[in-house]
Amino acid sequence: xxxxxxxxxxxxxxxxxxxxxxxxxxxxxxxxxxxxxxxxxxxxxxxxxxxxxxxxxxxxxxxxxxxxxxxxxxxxxxxxxxxxxxxxxxxxxxxxxxxxxxxxxxxxxxxxxxxxxxxxxxxxxxxxxxxxxxxxxxxxxxxxxxxxxxxxxxxxxxxxxxxxxxxxxxxxxxxxxxxxxxxxxxxxxxxxxxxxxxxxxxxxxxxxxxxxxxxxxxxxxxxxxxxxxxxxxxxxxxxxxxxxxxxxxxxxxxxxxxxxxxxxxxxxxxxxxxxxxxxxxxxxxxxxxxxxxxxxxxxxxxxxxxxxxxxxxxxxxxxxxxxxxxxxxxxxxxxxxxxxxxxxxxxxxxxxxxxxxxxxxxxxxxxxxxxxxxxxxxxxxxxxxxxxxxxxxxxxxxxxxxxxxxxxxxxxxxxxxxxxxxxxxxxxxxxxxxxxxxxxxxxxxxxxxxxxx
Amino acid sequence: xxxxxxxxxxxxxxxxxxxxxxxxxxxxxxxxxxxxxxxxxxxxxxxxxxxxxxxxxxxxxxxxxxxxxxxxxxxxxxxxxxxxxxxxxxxxxxxxxxxxxxxxxxxxxxxxxxxxxxxxxxxxxxxxxxxxxxxxxxxxxxxxxxxxxxxxxxxxxxxxxxxxxxxxxxxxxxxxxxxxxxxxxxxxxxxxxxxxxxxxxxxxxxxxxxxxxxxxxxxxxxxxxxxxxxxxxxxxxxxxxxxxxxxxxxxxxxxxxxxxxxxxxxxxxxxxxxxxxxxxxxxxxxxxxxxxxxxxxxxxxxxxxxxxxxxxxxxxxxxxxxxxxxxxxxxxxxxxxxxxxxxxxxxxxxxxxxxxxxxxxxxxxxxxxxxx
Numbered sequence: 001x002x003x004x005x006x007x008x009x010x011x012x013x014x015x016x017x018x019x020x021x022x023x024x025x026x027x028x029x030x031x032x033x034x035x036x037x038x039x040x041x042x043x044x045x046x047x048x049x050x051x052x053x054x055x056x057x058x059x060x061x062x063x064x065x066x067x068x069x070x071x072x073x074x075x076x077x078x079x080x081x082x083x084x085x086x087x088x089x090x091x092x093x094x095x096x097x098x099x100x101x102x103x104x105x106x107x108x109x110x111x112x113x114x115x116x117x118x119x120x121x122x123x124x125x126x127x128x129x130x131x132x133x134x135x136x137x138x139x140x141x142x143x144x145x146x147x148x149x150x151x152x153x154x155x156x157x158x159x160x161x162x163x164x165x166x167x168x169x170x171x172x173x174x175x176x177x178x179x180x181x182x183x184x185x186x187x188x189x190x191x192x193x194x195x196x197x198x199x200x201x202x203x204x205x206x207x208x209x210x211x212x213x214x215x216x217x218x219x220x221x222x223x224x225x226x227x228x229x230x231x232x233x234x235x236x237x238x239x240x241x242x243x244x245x246x247x248x249x250x251x252x253x254x255x256x257x258x259x260x261x262x263x264x265x266x267x268x269x270x271x272x273x274x275x276x277x278x279x280x281x282x283x284x285x286x287x288x289x290x291x292x293x294x295x296x297x298x299x300x301x302x303x304x305x306x307x308x309x310x311x312x313x314x315x316x317x318x319x320x321x322x323x324x325x326x327x328x329x330x331x332x333x334x335x336x337x338x339x340x341x342x343x344x345x346x347x348x349x350x351x352x353x354x355x356x357x358x359x360x361x362x363x364x365x366x367x368x369x370x371x372x373x374x375x376x377x378x379x380x381x382x383x384x385x386x387x388x389x390x391x392x393x394x395x396x397x398x399x400x401x402x403x404x405x406x407x408x409x410x411x412x413x414x415x416x417x418x419x420x421x422x423x424x425x426x427x428x429x430x431x432x433x434x435x436x437x438x439x440x441x442x443x444x445x446x447x448x449x450x451x452x453x
Numbered sequence: 454x455x456x457x458x459x460x461x462x463x464x465x466x467x468x469x470x471x472x473x474x475x476x477x478x479x480x481x482x483x484x485x486x487x488x489x490x491x492x493x494x495x496x497x498x499x500x501x502x503x504x505x506x507x508x509x510x511x512x513x514x515x516x517x518x519x520x521x522x523x524x525x526x527x528x529x530x531x532x533x534x535x536x537x538x539x540x541x542x543x544x545x546x547x548x549x550x551x552x553x554x555x556x557x558x559x560x561x562x563x564x565x566x567x568x569x570x571x572x573x574x575x576x577x578x579x580x581x582x583x584x585x586x587x588x589x590x591x592x593x594x595x596x597x598x599x600x601x602x603x604x605x606x607x608x609x610x611x612x613x614x615x616x617x618x619x620x621x622x623x624x625x626x627x628x629x630x631x632x633x634x635x636x637x638x639x640x641x642x643x644x645x646x647x648x649x650x651x652x653x654x655x656x657x658x659x660x661x662x663x664x665x666x667x668x669x670x671x672x673x674x675x676x677x678x679x680x681x682x683x684x685x686x687x688x689x690x691x692x693x694x695x696x697x698x699x700x701x702x703x704x705x706x707x708x709x710x711x712x713x714x715x716x717x718x719x720x721x722x723x724x725x726x727x728x729x730x731x732x733x734x735x736x737x738x739x740x741x742x743x744x745x746x747x748x749x750x751x752x753x754x755x756x757x758x759x760x761x762x763x764x765x766x767x768x769x770x771x772x773x774x775x776x777x778x779x780x781x782x783x784x785x786x787x788x789x790x791x792x793x794x795x796x797x798x799x800x801x802x803x804x805x806x807x808x809x810x811x812x813x814x815x816x817x818x819x820x821x822x823x824x825x
Contacts, residue, residue: 028659031666032703039469045508046467053666060663064601064671067650070611093612100607233692240607241656301741302691304572305727308608327573329608330616332785 004028009055018042019052027056081132081204081249084122085338085347088311088323091331096249096309100329101239103210105254105297106313111321111340112253113144115313116206118344119251121154123204124174129158134203135174137196139189141213145177156343176200183213183231190238197246205242209253210235211298229302236306252307257298459485466512475499476509487513539563543596545587545680545721547579548621549792551781555770559586561755562596562679562721565711567686569726569743570759575766575785576725577608579759580682582789583723585618587680588646593625593632598679598720599649601671603664605688609652618643620788651675658689662703665710672718681714685725687744701748708752724753765793 004027006019022041024030030038030053038049080094089095096102096119106112120138125131138145154162154171162168176196180186196202210232218228243250297304297312304310310327316337324335338347461484463476479499481487487495487510496506544559553559560566560583570576584602589595602609622642651671655661661683672678686707694700711722729744743750743758750756756772769780782793 031659031662032699034702034706035467039467043469043471045469045472045505046512047508049469057663057666060660061667062653062655062660062664064651064653066648067602067611067614067652068644068647070652071615071647093610097610100610230692233688237657237688237692244607244654244656301572301728301730302744305685305688306606307572308606310573329577329610330613332787 004059006030006056009052009059011052011055015042015044015048015052018044027059030056031060079247081119081123083119085323085336085345087334087336087347088325091325091334092309092328093330096251097330098249099244099247100308101236101243101250101252101306102309102311103252103254103297103307104311104313105256107256107315110313110315111338111345112313113142113208114149114340115345116208116251116253117145117150118153119204120175120206121150121157121171121344124171125158125161129161132203134201135176137176137178137193137200137202137205139178139180139186139205139207141180141186141207142209143179144208147172147175147177150175152342153344156341176202180213183217186213187231187235187238190235190242193242194245197242197248202246203248205239205248205250207239207250207252209255210303211253211255215255215298229300232299232303233306236303240306254303255298257296459483459488463487463513468509468512472499472501472505472509475501484513542719543591543594545583545596546589546594547582547783547790548586548624549768549781549783549790551792552768552783552790555768555776555779555781556755556757556773557776560680560721560723563715563719564754565708565715565722565724565752566755566757567724567726567743567753568757568759569728569771571728571741571761574759574761575783575790576759577606577684578613578785579790580684580723580725581609581614581617583680583721584650584682585614585621585646585789587721588641588649589621589625590641593628596679597677599651599675599677600680600682601651601653601668601678603653603655603661603681603683605655605661605683606685607654608684609654614647614650615643616787617789618646622646624788649677651678655689657693658703661686661689662707665707665714668714669717672714672720676718678718679720681711681720681722683711683722683724685727687725687727690745691727701746704745704749705752708749711752712754 006016006025006027006029009016009027009030019030019042024033024041033041033053035046035049035053038044038053039046042049042052044052079098080089080092080096081098082089082095083092104112104115116138120136123132123134123136125133127133151162151168151172154168162171178189180189193205197205214228214232218224218231239250239252242248297310304327307327308329309325309331312324312326314322314324316322320337320339322335323338325331325333336347338345340346463481463483463486464473468476476482476499481495481499490510492503492506492510495501495509496503499506501509542562544553544557544561546553546559547556568576568579580602584600587596587598587600589597591597619642625641653664655664665683668681690700690704711724714720715722726749727744728741731740731742743756750772753772754774755770758769758771760767760769766783766785767780768783770776770778772778784791784793
């Protein structure tokens with residue numbers, strides 16, 4: 001990208017030879033020199049060097065586009081890759097934006113790979129089925145990709161489309177897997193990726209995961225961290241370039257790391273708090289349960305700057321999981337529930353608008369659930385979701401006995417909460433603020449053998 | 454012409470070492486020696502090519518002229534003149550009244566402003582908002598100009614710009630209706646805003662340097678440009694740099710370029726910067742600070758740090774030549790950057806107050822934009 005040979009610059013042959021003799025082989029070399037250095041190297045006077053410098057700049061300078069033309073022209077308009085999760089697609093203006101990097105971060109087993117495989121299936125579908133109608137390049141560093149699962153997702157999702165052997169074979173042959181085992185290999189792969197993208201008509205690139213190799217190979221000695229940052233940023237620049245040059249979405253997965261110790265009480269806290277806000281607990285009582293640690297997406301702050309969109313996956317009680325839009329140039333902070341089924345990742349059936357849920361809670365770890373619930377409340381505050389939606393999880397825990405139902409009362413900010421306990425039935429009128437604190441403390445004080453108030 | 458000028462030594466001119474040496478050996482030492490010397494004569498006497506000789510004469514006489522001109526007017530300006538000039542310049546509003554207040558009416562023209570912040574805190578949103586706001590007509594207190602948007606990260610999503618531009622255009626039309634002084638704002642819609650945003654995409658630092666260098670020509674052709682945004686300055690400069698002193702030099706020269714742009718064309722330059730984690734040996738824990746090092750910190754006139762606290766976005770005026778340091782709240786809505794409406798203590802690092810969940814967040818975008 002960076003090197004345009006000096007032969008291409010419109011200067012006299014004599015001058016060019018002089019520059020070449022001095023080791024200035026690309027116009028990039030010229031641009032980074034000061035005019036004094038140029039004078040020394042070329043042996044020319046000020047006006048000529050200014051002219052050389054200007055011409056080299058012209059070679060490199062990018063061309064301006066008016067925003068209105070970007071919007072109008074069909075080519076440069078950013079297409080979106082629909083994820084098939086309706087709510088997510090809606091806030092992202094139609095899906096993952098092409099030409100940018102989307103990161104999917106989450107704890108182990110939360111569904112990152114499932115998410116990527118679902119997207120791989122979607123990408124191969126023809127455009128009439130909401131796909132990209134192209135091939136997928138799946139760079140796998142963890143060996144987690146399963147072809148069988150890929151076909152299962154496809155079959156369950158579109159039974160008609162994938163009924164016979166032939167179509168399945170076609171699907172399997174349009175997903176290209178690369179097993180990469182070292183950072184050097186990964187870098188090589190990325191540098192030679194263009195050929196494959198062109199010849200195989202790749203429409204989506206998946207890198208699963210960006211973290212595993214890097215975390216394995218670079219030690220945390222300070223020098224090592226610097227090299228790691230450099231590696232990551234180079235990788236990011238390369239990925240961005242590929243994404244943009246071919247106008248395709250790039251999806252990378254990232255791991256979650258635990259940080260020990262108190263979060264230091266300076267700006268740092270709040271920033272971490274924000275970028276990865278949902279993982280920071282936040283309930284004092286929970287923090288005393290012995291860990292003294294908090295969770296955040298791996299690879300540090302610098303990497304977080306490099307991704308354009310960040311989605312965080314996390315566990316909710318029962319089989320449900322949550323997807324959270326933590327960074328996006330188009331979407332606000334939002335979260336949605338999803339579940340992993342035979343047909344891959346699907347949005348949870350409970351519509352976002354209905355403040356009502358029933359759940360059997362026998363298999364629920366209460367403390368963990370409170371943690372999640374409280375976390376959701378914090379996130380939700382930033383998002384500005386409806387109050388009941390936020391506290392639904394809390395209520396589920398609270399009403400562990402059987403189930404609960406919440407209804408909005410006539411007045412704003414007031415709620416009627418109904419609990420069905422083992423033997424009792426309880427209705428309460430509460431204000432928003434009360435309910436939250438009161439319930440958390442109720443559970444903590446009374447423990448798991450809660451009886452209706 | 455004063456005698457002092459013609460006594461200027463030739464070695465102080467931007468001449469190449471080889472030519473300079475030849476001139477010296479041939480006995481040309483001062484400007485006076487070159488007085489009325491023709492290029493052909495010079496070439497013969499000194500033993501350099503005709504082109505080189507012509508260039509030497511051009512450089513020397515050219516510089517003489519400019520120094521003489523500068524000498525006669527002695528281009529210092531009185532503070533009164535500067536004050537009048539500054540007051541006549543509009544600023545670019547952010548649509549967050551508190552932030553505008555903190556910045557003294559918005560992002561100032563003729564100044565370089567740096568916006569630092571953690572990932573996802575809203576740097577790009579702020580830039581998009583500013584790029585749109587610069588187009589607000591002068592009748593409504595805006596700058597009525599165009600914007601240059603240099604994107605190094607690829608986060609400029611046109612759909613998002615349409616959102617912000619539509620909200621801004623609606624707001625301006627409402628304001629014009631309120632003012633009711635028969636303003637013609639019908640032509641002011643998101644399309645007209647978008648046609649005033651010139652987008653450059655740079656993939657590495659060489660492209661960025663080159664683009665900034667050629668921007669002078671571009672702005673001469675588009676004199677309505679009142680804002681140059683670089684989002685972000687940090688990304689291209691944070692990898693593939695083995696030679697840190699080269700990086701520092703390039704950054705300073707770029708900062709100089711920006712300041713020159715800002716003052717020459719009376720426009721605002723807004724740069725964004727990332728935050729980096731610093732390990733301080735001896736101190737436990739880590740600190741978050743703007744990237745690109747200490748010396749870069751001096752490059753910008755105004756520095757704004759965006760960060761999160763208690764689930765709210767805060768903007769801290771970290772460095773400014775004219776305003777006191779403060780911290781204000783802001784939020785980002787579908788329509789762009791706005792005030793946080795309900796209460797909340799400003800200019801404080803208060804860590805207690807838990808925000809009421811619904812109230813402030815779901816409220817409509819604030820319409821408190823003031824007229825300059």
